[in-house]
Amino acid sequence: MKNERILLVNRPKGAPQKSDFRFEEASTPALENNQVLLKTIYLSVDPYMRGRMSDRKSYVPPFQLNEPISGGIVGQVVESLSGELEEGDFVIGNLAWQKYNVASDAEVRKLDPSLAPLTANLGVLGMTGLTAYFGLLDIGNPQEGETVVVSGAAGAVGTIVGQIAKIKGARVVGIAGSDDKISYLKDELGFDVAINYKTENVYEALKAACPDGVDVYFDNVGGEISDSVLALINKGARIPVCGQIALYNLEKADVGPRMQSQILINSALMKGFIVSDYAAHFEEGAIELAKWVKEGKISYSENIVDGFENTIDAFLGLFSGENTGKQLVKVAEPENV
């Protein structure tokens, strides 16, 4: 069994480069009691990881240089000294980007592959879905007939935000970066309006799309797109700030109109969050999401790249504005046991 891992070797300045990462052979320590050896089946690449590559205060601690990247992984137990997990079991956890990981049974959670496809646990039923669920419902709190705008709308989180907002009876306007994405949002996911920020004047298009103003703005991107949305918020608007993908690779200061006067005159609420703020409520969210998926009220798309060696390309692709839905890497075939 040859193990391999991906290290962060340079802190990216601006957009990450392939040269910021290195593949190398990894050792695999012998198992201790309550540990399992896990073969990585799927790994998740997510925009927030860019933040962890810089050595500055962020919502999660930075990755260490010359140490492996870590993130959401679905693995299969190939060897077990655990009383709870046995060979063949599937688990999910926050683990290193390695072909094999050693983990204690407390570090992972067992999955039931009959309940949902394995990959869904890294997407719509995992951190991605829970991020959309809690940010939109706890902070955004959309009411029937209100207007919800979501930026990064075709991304993994954005697609779920829009669909939950529809379930709650809101009018939903998405902002995304290609005509294919626009069609996907409108035709497949039922968004009322979708705006292509690369070809349209976002402010004018939003103004036309939101004749009654904006009640909830789920912000995945920041920057000028957010400036345009914030200019249109209503009295009592709620703004969950989930991501600032426009900024992650920005080298210079992010400067724009200060928004406090808009917040003030509209008695608006802006709240940043990270999904772990809601850890105590994960189960409730996962049950609701699973129900909606089963009822066909939430559909989700996955973009699965094959091969551990393509992990970095998959990660870099998140920032080119090309991906739709949840980006995953399939590292190995699961084994039947």
Add this chain to the structure above:
Amino acid sequence: MKNERILLVNRPKGAPQKSDFRFEEASTPALENNQVLLKTIYLSVDPYMRGRMSDRKSYVPPFQLNEPISGGIVGQVVESLSGELEEGDFVIGNLAWQKYNVASDAEVRKLDPSLAPLTANLGVLGMTGLTAYFGLLDIGNPQEGETVVVSGAAGAVGTIVGQIAKIKGARVVGIAGSDDKISYLKDELGFDVAINYKTENVYEALKAACPDGVDVYFDNVGGEISDSVLALINKGARIPVCGQIALYNLEKADVGPRMQSQILINSALMKGFIVSDYAAHFEEGAIELAKWVKEGKISYSENIVDGFENTIDAFLGLFSGENTGKQLVKVAEPENV
């Protein structure tokens, strides 16, 4: 009885000028049933009124051109066709800047002058105190040992915010614009630290004053001062946005660092508000404030200018950074009845 009033005759561009206002003789309509004729005793001049002088969406509708300004007024009944109010009674209400107003008894609230000085009803026990009370306690929610920063700290709202924060056991840092104000905040009101933004580097001074970061930032001013405070917020910080006095007279766009990434990485909450958002809870707030004033836990300062003819100067003085505490105009002596 000669009546007089103050009209808005130009919408100020930038800082308001005396020429934006006009004094003129006013008529006094005959009383109808349930109405009283009120002699203005005190009137309140407040920074938020600047916002109402522009013809743009704000938290209250704009003043109309060639119509009188209106605001908080303590008046005395000089004639009554009301079953509830009689000659000599003192009332408070939102009324026109006139020497005499006609109001229905539903438009005003009767005051008991034995409970508190008349002027306190326009300040610490009125909208000013309630603004501090609800913004700080409902949005800021300071906990014992936390650090609360307040800008515009020597203003009518800021002085009360700081004292309530001290009552709640927080460490309080105020930002104000003169050494006299700094001494007042520290020596008279018990602020732990006070920073003079005109003579100190605000960011460096704040960093030294807040070694554990900022948990609550009560924002009265906006602009670069707020940029400095926001750079120092802690995880879970709360930011009531109460005013943006730095902006009211700004003609160009207010541009600075976008703060969403700070909000995001700290899971921080920013919420704009206007005191009327809390109208349903005014009584509870007024009772608590009156108790604290009685116990000597909140002291307040008033700056009372004499004479209706000095109203505009008193209003313009709010923006020169010179006033401390609540600014009032005494229009007439109350009569003993």
